[in-house]
Amino acid sequence: KAGVTQTPRYLIKTRGQQVTLSCSPISGHRSVSWYQQTPGQGLQFLFEYFSETQRNKGNFPGRFSGRQFSNSRSEMNVSTLELGDSALYLCASSPSHRGNYGYTFGSGTRLTVV
Amino acid sequence: GESVGLHLPTLSVQEGDNSIINCAYSNSASDYFIWYKQESGKGPQFIIDIRSNMDKRQGQRVTVLLNKTVKHLSLQIAATQPGDSAVYFCAEIYSGGYQKVTFGIGTKLQVIP
Numbered sequence: 001k002a003g004v005t006q007t008p009r010y011l012i013k014t015r016g017q018q019v020t021l022s023c024s025p026i027s028g029h030r031s032v033s034w035y036q037q038t039p040g041q042g043l044q045f046l047f048e049y050f051s052e053t054q055r056n057k058g059n060f061p062g063r064f065s066g067r068q069f070s071n072s073r074s075e076m077n078v079s080t081l082e083l084g085d086s087a088l089y090l091c092a093s094s095p096s097h098r099g100n101y102g103y104t105f106g107s108g109t110r111l112t113v114v
Numbered sequence: 115g116e117s118v119g120l121h122l123p124t125l126s127v128q129e130g131d132n133s134i135i136n137c138a139y140s141n142s143a144s145d146y147f148i149w150y151k152q153e154s155g156k157g158p159q160f161i162i163d164i165r166s167n168m169d170k171r172q173g174q175r176v177t178v179l180l181n182k183t184v185k186h187l188s189l190q191i192a193a194t195q196p197g198d199s200a201v202y203f204c205a206e207i208y209s210g211g212y213q214k215v216t217f218g219i220g221t222k223l224q225v226i227p
Contacts, residue, residue, distance in 0.1 A: 102215075105159070
């Protein structure tokens with residue numbers, strides 16, 4: 001059974017650009033969550049999607065957005081990149097957004113903004 | 115200016131010794147707990163979990179203890195090996211309604227050969 005797949009693994013962007021990251025959950029998992037991880041802040045919750053609907057959202061500016069497709073694959077977009085957006089972006093999938101199933105993480109996308 | 119970073123607690127352990135990593139959780143209603151291991155440059159990896167109706171669960175070389183009275187979780191690693199060097203963090207999950215998960219800041223385990 002394939003795990004959570006995130007692409008690309010590494011990305012370098014310039015300030016002001018926008019970026020789209022992709023996440024394919026474990027087959028059968030319908031909930032996808034996104035996290036930003038930095039040495040300064042640890043794991044920060046961005047948002048969670050289930051059945052193509054955003055179910056929960058963290059405290060990030062509107063430059064951070066996401067979506068989920070009918071096959072449960074998810075993308076997150078960051079517009080007008082800032083230096084502080086440099087981080088490891090992690091995607092985690094779960095069978096559902098209800099109940100206690102826990103999360104399985106992908107390997108992350110390392111975004112560097114220069 | 116100088117940036118202030120999150121300084122992870124660090125535990126240094128001699129190879130072969132046992133390691134104990136602690137985590138204090140915040141929500142007394144949390145009913146599911148997971149320990150994750152994150153190696154440098156990789157995503158967090160599931161190690162072991164425990165539900166709130168248990169106080170101890172054992173895996174291969176790892177044991178998780180749950181003390182709901184003081185909202186404390188610990189991970190014990192037996193016969194620590196160099197490959198155990200990583201950041202370990204706990205997750206508390208409340209499953210009432212939407213699954214809500216909160217992650218601890220993590221502890222860095224350094225195994226001294």
